[in-house]
Amino acid sequence: MRRAAVALLLSLAVAPHAAALADRGLIPLTPGVEVHEPDQVAVVAWSGGRELMILATNVRADGEAEVLEVLPLPSLPEVYEGSWDSLYEVVA
Numbered sequence: 001m002r003r004a005a006v007a008l009l010l011s012l013a014v015a016p017h018a019a020a021l022a023d024r025g026l027i028p029l030t031p032g033v034e035v036h037e038p039d040q041v042a043v044v045a046w047s048g049g050r051e052l053m054i055l056a057t058n059v060r061a062d063g064e065a066e067v068l069e070v071l072p073l074p075s076l077p078e079v080y081e082g083s084w085d086s087l088y089e090v091v092a
Contacts, residue, residue, distance in 0.1 A: 024072070030065040043090050054082050 028035045039058035044051065059067070 025070040026059065027068040027070065028061070028065050029068055030061075030063075033065040034062045035065060035067050036060045041087055043087060054086050056082075056084070056087060 026035045026037060037057060037059050041056045043054040046052075061067070
């Protein structure tokens with residue numbers, strides 16, 4: 001029962017953000033602080049049934065804030081720190 005309640009609360013918290021940001025939700029955990037996502041750049045590639053996504057996001061807040069970021073994915077991802085060079089190569 002508790003797990004269902006937590007899932008419901010998380011869904012309700014993310015729902016207002018889902019319409020504005022279809023890729024992820026930003027939920028500020030610090031009261032009274034607004035969080036903004038003015039810029040985002042992504043490169044997505046597929047090879048042999050495997051998807052690679054390089055995502056760079058600019059997140060700003062009105063003050064010091066803790067933020068919960070929710071990014072729904074179809075399966076558990078392997079996450080690695082990327083490099084801006086990958087994005088520059090695509091644009092060049």
